[in-house]
Amino acid sequence: MRPRSREGWESDVRGGPALQTADPTQQRPRWPLAGREAELEQIRAALTSGRGVVLTGERGTGRSALLAAALDRAGDHTALLPSCTLGYLKRLPVTAGNMIGIDDADQLDPDVAAHLHQLVRAERNRVVATVCEDVWAPEGICRLWLDGLAERIEVRPFNHSQIAEVLRARLGAEVDDAAVSGMGMLTAGNAMLLRELTEHAVVEGSLHYTDGVWRWSGLSCADGRLTAVVRMRLGRLTADETELVELVALAGTLCLDAVPGLVDAAESLNRRGVLAVDEASGGVHVRLTVPLCAEVVAAAMPELTARRLRAQLAAAGQLDAGTVTTATSRAPARRPPRANPPLPCASGPHNLTAREREVAEYAAADLTSREIAELLVVSVRTVENHLQRAYGKLGITRRADLAAALAAAGRGGSAGLPRSRNTAS
Known part of the structure; x- marks a missing residue:
């Protein structure tokens, strides 16, 4: 088997061209749908029996890829966006028995989900949908598998x-x-x-x-895209929450008695599933639960910030004092990190609105429109609209020119973990 070289990284695993998108600057390598034979067989069996499929799982497990594969194999189908309205669904020319595909069905309006459920019951349509397991899903979607109209398939991590x-x-x-x-x-x-x-x-x-x-050889540095993806998993952080995440990233586990001023931040992060609590004889300890978070945060942390926090941890007895001068214990020989996309301030270059600048920053960090939409909890169309307005104000026409245009306009980058707009000054 011929290995994939770095130069050939953007070609398909079979040696074909890279996956094409509407914007060539957004091309990403096509990943194979491997390791999911069991789930694909479950999907095939459900569809063959005349039922639909609801794919559940945590964010990032590949539910959307399985949905696309199922719809491709099914042939003719009607695709719905989670932002579709009830009026649009009622006007949709869906024939009896037709298959309906919808990604992120947990974002459907409850009335739309209820009508979709009625449509499936009355017209014997089949629905193939995805829902995220850690968010609330409309009753109409839940009723699909509760009423036996669809098979609920959990997509687990690899x-x-x-x-x-x-x-x-x-x-x-x-x-x-x-x-x-x-x-x-x-x-x-x-x-x-x-x-x-x-x-x-x-x-x-x-x-x-x-x-x-x-x-x-291990993670030695973190670029803007990798950091932004982890930031997406963390959600918006206040200044105290960011400080606590950085401290725990360096310490591994942290006793809350050592940071009494961050107890409220710890409670908030624990409620959102970012921190787990371990009871120990020496007090209550917390650790990060988001995969890759500690490594990326530590690797992307500016040198002086890492020194200050490690000194603080050592003074509190949470870290060996002999390692204070090392940037991170996980990556002592790391390269200088690239600037990460900061979240926006109230105004931006060339009169960009806060949201336009926010979208532009993430796009400049090589996130796709879909990934930005998931991060900001908006539709892909909304992201594209913000980008088009940003292009006009910056005097550019391509996503590839965003980074240079923002830099020329005097963008102030901030290395390390991106701060939320709630960060106190």
Whole structure:
């Protein structure tokens, strides 16, 4: 099997052209749908029996890829956006027995979901949809599997063998078992994080092909895209929450008695599932639960910030004082990090609105419109509208020119973990 070189990274695993998009500057490598044979067989069986499918799972497990594969194999279907209105759905010429596909069905308006449920019952249509397991889903969607109209299939994170299969299919050669274990541990088998970590590792050279095997030397730095993806998983953070995340990233586990001023931030992060609590004889300790978070935050942290926080941890007895001068214990020989996309202030260059600048910053960091939409909890169309207005104000016509245009307009970048607009000055 021929290995995938860094130069050929943007070509398909079969040697074909890269996945084309409307904007060529948004091209991303096409990842194979490997390691999901069991889920695909469940989908096939459900559709063959005349029922629909609702794919559930945590964010980034690959539900959308399975949905696309199911709809491709089904042939003719009607695709709905989660932002569709009740009037649009009622006017839609859906014939009896037709298949309806909808990604992020948990974002449907409750009335739209209820009408969709009635449509499936009355017209015997089949629905193939995805919902995120950690958010509320409308009753109409839940009733699909509760009433036996659809099979509920949970899409779990990859296990060790699935990670090895996916990496082998994407890279075109065998992958060292230590690399599979290391990348699996950092990403917790999350398909999206595994993809982003792999792409980042190939570009930075930490994932390299030697003696017929791909080997990984570990995460040594974090670019804007990788940091932004982790930031997307964390959600918006206040100044105190950001400080606490950075401290826990460096310490691994942190006793809350050492940071009494951040107890409220810890409670908020624990409520949102970002921090887990471990009871110990020495007090209440917290640790990060978001995969890859500690490694990316530590690797992207500015040197002086890392020194200050490590000194603070050492003074509180949470870190060995002998390591205070090291930037991060996980990456002592890291490269200087690239600037990460800061969240916007109230106004931006060339009279960009706060939202236009926010979207432009993330687009300049190489996030796709869909990823920005998920991060900001808006539709893809809204993201594109903000980008078009930003293009006009900046005097450009392509996404590829955003970074230079923002820099020329005097953008103030901030390295490290992006702060939310709620950050106190």
